[in-house]
Amino acid sequence: xxxxxNHYGATAARPQGKPGRExxxxxxxxxxxxxxxxxxxxxxxxxxxxxxxxxxxxxxTPATQAINRKQEVDRRIVGTQHGPRLAELDxxxxxxxxxxxxxxxxxxxxxxxxxxxxxxxxxxxxxxFCAAQPDRFLGMGTxxxxxxxxxxxxxxxxxxxxxxxxxxxxxxxxxxEISDPAFEPFWAAxxxxxxxVMIHPNGFTEGRRLARYYFNxxxxxxxxxxxxxxxxxxxxxxxxxxxxxxxxxxxxxxxxAYSGRIDHAWGARSDSHGKLPQPPSHYLRKIYFDTIVFTPxxxxxxxxxxxxxxxxxxxDFPFDMADSDPIGHIxxxxxxxxxxxxxxxxxxxxxxxxx
Numbered sequence: 001x002x003x004x005x006n007h008y009g010a011t012a013a014r015p016q017g018k019p020g021r022e023x024x025x026x027x028x029x030x031x032x033x034x035x036x037x038x039x040x041x042x043x044x045x046x047x048x049x050x051x052x053x054x055x056x057x058x059x060x061t062p063a064t065q066a067i068n069r070k071q072e073v074d075r076r077i078v079g080t081q082h083g084p085r086l087a088e089l090d091x092x093x094x095x096x097x098x099x100x101x102x103x104x105x106x107x108x109x110x111x112x113x114x115x116x117x118x119x120x121x122x123x124x125x126x127x128x129f130c131a132a133q134p135d136r137f138l139g140m141g142t143x144x145x146x147x148x149x150x151x152x153x154x155x156x157x158x159x160x161x162x163x164x165x166x167x168x169x170x171x172x173x174x175x176x177e178i179s180d181p182a183f184e185p186f187w188a189a190x191x192x193x194x195x196x197v198m199i200h201p202n203g204f205t206e207g208r209r210l211a212r213y214y215f216n217x218x219x220x221x222x223x224x225x226x227x228x229x230x231x232x233x234x235x236x237x238x239x240x241x242x243x244x245x246x247x248x249x250x251x252x253x254x255x256x257a258y259s260g261r262i263d264h265a266w267g268a269r270s271d272s273h274g275k276l277p278q279p280p281s282h283y284l285r286k287i288y289f290d291t292i293v294f295t296p297x298x299x300x301x302x303x304x305x306x307x308x309x310x311x312x313x314x315x316d317f318p319f320d321m322a323d324s325d326p327i328g329h330i331x332x333x334x335x336x337x338x339x340x341x342x343x344x345x346x347x348x349x350x351x352x353x354x355x
Contacts, residue, residue, distance in 0.1 A: 003063075004063060004067055004070065006071060006074075006320040007320060008074070008318070008320055008322070008324065009324050010325065011294050011324070011325075014294060014295050014296060014329070014332060015332075016325070016328070017328060018328065018331075019091075019092075019093075019325060019328055020092060020326065020328035020331060021090075021091060021092060021093030021327070023327070023328070023331045024093040024327045024331075025338065025345050027345075027347060028346040028347075028350055028355075029094050029095045029096070029313070029345045029346040030094070030096045030097070030098070030312075030345075030346040030349035030353070031089070031092075031097040031098065031313060031314060031315045031317065031326065032098045032290060032312045032313060032314050032349045032352075032353075033098070033100070033198070033249050033290045033292065033314025033315060033316055034097050034098065034100065034314070034315055034316070034317040034318070035079070035099070035101060035102045035103070035316070035319070036079055036080065036100075036101070036102070036125075036126055037076065037079035037102050037105070038101065038105060038121060038126065039076075039080065040125060041105060041107075041118050041121035041122045041125060042105065044117065044121060045105075045110055045114065045118045048110050048111060048114045049109055050110075051109070053108075053109040053174055054104065054109055054202060055202065055203030055204055055205050055216060055220065055224075056202050056203030056220075057203075058203075059204075059207030059208060059210055059211045059220070060214075061211055061212055064211075067214075071319065071320055075318040075319065078317075079102070079318050080129075082129075082133050082136075085318070086133070086136060089136070089317075092315070092324065092326065092327065093327050094315075094326075095136070096135075096136060096137070096138065096346070097136065097137055097138070097317070098137075098138045098139075098140055098349070099126055099137050099140060100140040100142075100168040100198060100200070101122050101126065101142045101168060103168075103202040104202065105118075105122050105142065106142050106145075106168065106169065107122075107142070108144075108145060108173055108174050110146075112144065112146045112150065115146050115150075116144050116150050116154070118144075119141075119142050119143060119154055120154065120157075122141070122142050123139075123141040123142060123157070123158060124162075126139045126140070126141060127139055127162045127163070127164070138164075138165055138353065139158075139162065139163070139165065140164055140165055140166050140167060140168055140196070141154070141155075141158035141164045141166075141168070142167060143167050143169065145169055145170075145173045145178075145183065145186065146173065148182055148183055148184070148186050149185065151183075151185075151186045152185050152186055155167055155189055155190065155193065156193065158195070159193045159195050165196050165353050165354075166190075166195040166196030166245070167190075167195060167196075167197060167198070168197075168198040168199075168200050169186075169197060169198075169200070170199070170200060170201065171199050171200065171201045171202075171224040171225050171227070171228035172205055172224060172227075172228065177227075177231045178199065178228055178231070178232065179228075179232050179235035179236075180235075187237055187241050187244065188241065190241075190244060191241040191243050191244050194245070194354075196245045196246075196352065197244065197245065197246050197247070198247045198249060199225065199246060199247070199249070200225075201220070201221040201222070201223075201224040201225050201228075201250075201253075203217065203220050203221065203224065204216055204220030205224065207220050217321060221250060221253075222250050222251075222253035222254055223253065225248055225249065225250060225252065225253030225254075225255075226252075226253035226255045228248075229248055229253065229255050229284065229287065233276070233283045233284060234262075234274055234276065235274075236274070238283040238286060239275075239276060239277070239278070239283065244286075245288070245352065246288065247287075247288045247289075247312070248287050248288070248289055248290075249290050249314060249316070250290065250292050250293070250316075251291070251292060251293035251298065251299075251302060252289040252302075255284065256284070256289060256302060256305070256306065257298070259280070259281045259305075262280040263280055263281050266279055285306055285307075288312055288348075288352065289302055289306065289310060289311055289312075290312055290313065290314030291311060291312070291313050291314055291323070291326055291330060291344060292314045292315070292322075292323050292326075294323060294329070296329070296333045296334075299311075299329065299330070299333055300333045300335060300336075303336070303340070303344070308348070309343070309348055309351075310348075311344055312344070312348045312349045312352060313326050313330065313344055313346065314326065326345075327345055330344045330345055
């Protein structure tokens with residue numbers, strides 16, 4: 001690959017078969033993990049934003065930073081305009097897409113007074129984007145997690161007047177765990193309102209060893225999700241709020257593949273047992289995971305261990321780390337029957353989103 005280049009097509013992680021649009025189920029297909037850009041909010045936030053507080057920016061080589069800038073230009077059109085975006089979704093065989101903000105547009109690195117304004121601008125922009133093509137797009141918002149009361153206020157607006165299906169939050173709030181008691185009002189409101197909460201990483205906070213080779217995304221993103229899930233479980237958030245609906249993207253990071261270790265620690269040590277009345281994996285099984293794991297054997301494993309009903313199709317569109325053929329990915333697992341493929345490609349998301 002040429003210097004400072006990237007690619008927005010077929011993944012190198014698996015052999016490519018027939019495109020998903022040719023072998024898709026006849027039922028509704030839904031991409032539950034995708035992003036849109038709201039340039040107006042970006043322009044407002046830029047003068048106030050501390051970019052060095054964002055791990056994915058801080059722990060990156062000049063080459064990585066250059067490619068990221070290139071990507072912003074490359075994908076601006078499909079990130080903001082319906083026509084080009086729909087052309088790509090049609091080519092993938094996707095009928096409906098849940099649109100969340102781009103992770104940098106959560107704006108946790110803004111002072112609160114600006115974060116409140118910027119989050120409202122992002123949500124208004126997403127609402128307008130989806131309203132222009134409601135048969136193809138649904139909205140997911142963002143909230144200013146710097147302050148729990150403000151986060152709840154914006155969550156209520158998202159789930160009320162804006163008609164969103166939920167909100168995206170990052171896997172940490174400027175290094176603070178999302179299970180911290182400061183965020184208890186947010187989790188209580190999310191359960192009360194029935195909001196789907198998508199937890200999404202934006203680099204690993206301790207990424208000094210991950211700057212080269214884009215490792216702070218390649219390793220750091222699933223690692224930060226892994227840490228966040230551990231704390232949500234062990235700090236008792238999922239015990240206190242059993243009806244929370246949480247989607248952990250990128251297949252839930254690394255924890256789903258190594259969950260036995262948390263149960264062993266819970267049973268072996270008092271400092272790992274904490275106050276949990278159930279083994280930690282009991283709570284992990286309540287989490288929804290998307291299909292963005294790239295290889296058939298890993299997707300097959302998620303379905304086998306956590307149940308087909310907990311897995312929903314995602315793309316991470318429109319970034320270069322996206323899966324550009326998610327239906328082909330699902331259909332590449334030879335052990336999946338037609339019912340399983342239809343559930344993963346859209347049936348589970350249809351139920352989860354209350355469509």
